[in-house]
Amino acid sequence: MTRKFSSKSNKTLAILTFLLLGRETLIAAHNGTRSSVTLPPTVSFPSPFLLTLWINTEFACFTAKSWCLHLDRNRLTGSIPESFGAFQGNVPGLYLSHNQLSGKIPASLGNLDFGAIDFSRNKLEGDASILFGPNKTTQIVDLSRNLLEFDLSKVAFQSSLTSLDINHNKIYGSIPQRMTQLDLQFLNVSYNRLCGKIPVGGKLQSFDYSTYFHNRCLCGAPLESCKKA
Numbered sequence: 001m002t003r004k005f006s007s008k009s010n011k012t013l014a015i016l017t018f019l020l021l022g023r024e025t026l027i028a029a030h031n032g033t034r035s036s037v038t039l040p041p042t043v044s045f046p047s048p049f050l051l052t053l054w055i056n057t058e059f060a061c062f063t064a065k066s067w068c069l070h071l072d073r074n075r076l077t078g079s080i081p082e083s084f085g086a087f088q089g090n091v092p093g094l095y096l097s098h099n100q101l102s103g104k105i106p107a108s109l110g111n112l113d114f115g116a117i118d119f120s121r122n123k124l125e126g127d128a129s130i131l132f133g134p135n136k137t138t139q140i141v142d143l144s145r146n147l148l149e150f151d152l153s154k155v156a157f158q159s160s161l162t163s164l165d166i167n168h169n170k171i172y173g174s175i176p177q178r179m180t181q182l183d184l185q186f187l188n189v190s191y192n193r194l195c196g197k198i199p200v201g202g203k204l205q206s207f208d209y210s211t212y213f214h215n216r217c218l219c220g221a222p223l224e225s226c227k228k229a
């Protein structure tokens with residue numbers, strides 16, 4: 001079945017407006033019609049179809065007003081294409097979790113305003129601070145279980161952020177005071193290299209120690225109080 005899809009021309013790919021590649025299903029919508037294929041359990045990704053899609057820069061030139069991209073739980077390798085930053089229109093969500101994506105998050109993604117971002121369980125490295133910013137309206141960000149390495153204290157969080165999961169990375173610096181002003185429903189910064197006092201206020205003390213544990217030297221409630229220097 002994937003072979004059938006792979007024989008389609010790039011022209012078809014360029015007008016895809018919705019794509020969901022689950023473990024067992026492939027749903028693709030193009031030009032207003034949605035087609036769904038249930039993949040036999042023997043099919044494994046990356047299929048030729050998917051690889052063609054992945055490297056096809058035309059893929060990024062969607063003109064639909066609204067679309068969502070679910071590429072999670074596949075076996076995608078390589079890095080996130082720079083061309084993903086050229087998506088047009090409203091972008092409700094970009095879901096790339098549970099793959100084997102490596103390399104840096106392309107700077108072009110910083111131009112977009114996603115509703116939700118899930119890049120968890122990949123091998124992404126470097127900076128992710130471009131995904132945040134005062135003018136963004138992103139509510140949910142899950143970057144957990146990657147190799148990301150950046151200074152958390154320099155991140156300008158948008159006030160819309162309600163859920164942030166960055167556990168298991170190499171993120172350093174301290175938790176910025178700004179985080180006390182966010183209406184967070186969920187937070188997990190555990191298993192990083194953070195240091196310093198957890199700011200007091202907002203929702204930060206409503207989370208238990210497992211939100212903060214296994215960092216270099218975070219201290220203060222709900223962790224142990226900071227030692228006086």
Ligand SMILES: *[C@@H]1O[C@H](CO)[C@@H](O)[C@H](O)[C@H]1NC(C)=O
Pocket residue numbers: 015031032
């Ligand atoms: C898209 O759909 C419209 C209406 O069904 C049709 O007229 C048009 O030719 C289609 N375009 C392509 C590129 O298939």
Ligand SMILES: *[C@@H]1O[C@H](CO)[C@@H](O)[C@H](O)[C@H]1NC(C)=O
Pocket residue numbers: 133134135
């Ligand atoms: C946010 O928006 C304001 C007002 O439009 C603008 O002045 C500012 O430069 C923007 N900041 C960023 C980081 O884009």
Ligand SMILES: *[C@@H]1O[C@H](CO)[C@@H](O)[C@H](O)[C@H]1NC(C)=O
Pocket residue numbers: 167187188189190191207208210211
């Ligand atoms: C945070 O993530 C760690 C690592 O996955 C987990 O052990 C812990 O229970 C999580 N805590 C919360 C509050 O989600």
